[in-house]
Amino acid sequence: MSFDPTAVDTITVDSYGTLVDPHSVEATLEAHVDEIRPISNLWRSRSIMYTMVGNFVDEYQPFYEMNRDALRFALESHGVDLPSETIDEILSTYHDLDPFEDVRGGLEALTDAGYDVSVLSNGNPEMLESMVESADIEDVIADTISAHEIRTFKPDADIYRHAAARTGTPIESMAHVAGPTFDVRGAMHAGMQGVWINRDNGPWDPSATEPDLIVETFFDLVDDLTR
Structure with a gap:
């Protein structure tokens, strides 16, 4: 790890799995299915897989629609048949996911320390508006x-370059914070410093270069930037 806080001018943060918890959908799933966590896990993993496959085969659709397809697959894989209205009800929980406890205070501390913080997400604009x-x-x-602005998903380098252009910041002067490890790796590959927010003490990908910085919360990131 080789984090250089003096090089950071602008910070981008991932959304799902970083700011808000995708597993908070389980409260809604509970009313309709028995195998809650397996369906939730498969829904999430399939959704991520669809974005990556879409990048490679040039088949883009907004993340909300991909997420619907992933939910349908997860339900069907567990033998659950729900009407379209119920599937849409479950899917809509992505507009109201629970934020992690450190998010509000941690982002406030980052802005108070003088950093502009932007959300950089696979989510389409309507999803991000409701999430914020x-x-x-x-x-x-x-x-x-x-x-959605460039119709390609993480970890394609183009999305991180797009963020640099949007913020008017040289990409080497940016740090990207994410919970999903593939997102951290994508940001580093594109030229950003990669910060892995590892709230559950999980393992880093053994085949990958270590992130520039590992933190447990956004408050830890503030400490590393300002010490």
């Missing part, structure tokens, strides 16, 4: 940058 509002972080976020 639901998490109550409108006043501590400078902007939201969506994959």
Whole structure:
């Protein structure tokens, strides 16, 4: 790890799995299925897989629609047959996912320390608008940058370069914070410093170069930037 806080001018943060918890969908799933965590896990992993495959085969559709397809697959794989209205009800929970406990205070501390913080996400603009509002972080976020703007998903280097252009920051002067490891790796590959927020003490990918910095919370990132 070789984090250089003096090089950081602008910070981007991932959304799902970083600011808000995708597993908070389980409260809604509970009313309709028995195997809650297996379906939730498969839904999430399949959704990520669809974005990556879409990049390679040039088949783009907005993340919300991909997420619907992933949910349908997860339900069908577990023998669950739900009407379209119920599937849409479950899917809509992505507009109101629970933020992690450190998010509001941690982002506020980052902005107080003088950093512009933008959300950089695979989510389409409508999803990001509702996420920012639901998490109550409108006043501590400078902007939201969506994959929909260039119709390609992480970890394609183009999305991180797009964020650099959108923020007017040289890419080497940016740090990207994410919970999903593939997102950290994508940012580093594109030229950003990669910060892995590892709240559950999970393992880093053994085949990958270590992230520039590992933190448990956004408050830890503030400490590393300002010490």
